[in-house]
Amino acid sequence: MHSLAATLFLAQYAATLFMTGLIWFVQIVHYPLFAVVLSNTTPTDFRAYESSHANRTAWVVFPPMAVELATALAALLPSLRPEFLSQAAAIAFATLVVLIWASTGLIQVPLHNRLASEPTPETIRRLVLSNWLRTALWSARATLLTMILFDGPGIRS
Numbered sequence: 001m002h003s004l005a006a007t008l009f010l011a012q013y014a015a016t017l018f019m020t021g022l023i024w025f026v027q028i029v030h031y032p033l034f035a036v037v038l039s040n041t042t043p044t045d046f047r048a049y050e051s052s053h054a055n056r057t058a059w060v061v062f063p064p065m066a067v068e069l070a071t072a073l074a075a076l077l078p079s080l081r082p083e084f085l086s087q088a089a090a091i092a093f094a095t096l097v098v099l100i101w102a103s104t105g106l107i108q109v110p111l112h113n114r115l116a117s118e119p120t121p122e123t124i125r126r127l128v129l130s131n132w133l134r135t136a137l138w139s140a141r142a143t144l145l146t147m148i149l150f151d152g153p154g155i156r157s
Helices: 004-039 043-074 087-117 121-151
Strands: none
Touching (some): 087 121
């Protein structure tokens, strides 16, 4: 597996594995702790915390998310899709990435913005609950990409 298409697939796989691990950490540890931070700080302090959180998180999540998006979209082109990846699978992977970006932009970012302006336990609860969608989507991507890699030339060649 040495072609550009295969390299792009492996980049997609690596970015997805990274984001899947990160989203599970965020879902189980990080987001639930927002309620603890809010209950132990003033609203002003929480707004500063949320602002710092958002700025720092962007540096960690944007690069792998951009790699995922770019490589998933690239695989839609036959010349950039490895032979072992069907067109249907490439469409499915791209769809999952678009759904993740949509959830992030339409649900989680607005909830973070609300926390930055008017933090409430209810907004935190909605953030935790809504983030299960991204957790499930990234978990599905990781599982399916792993299955493709093990079924394709992946580690066997």
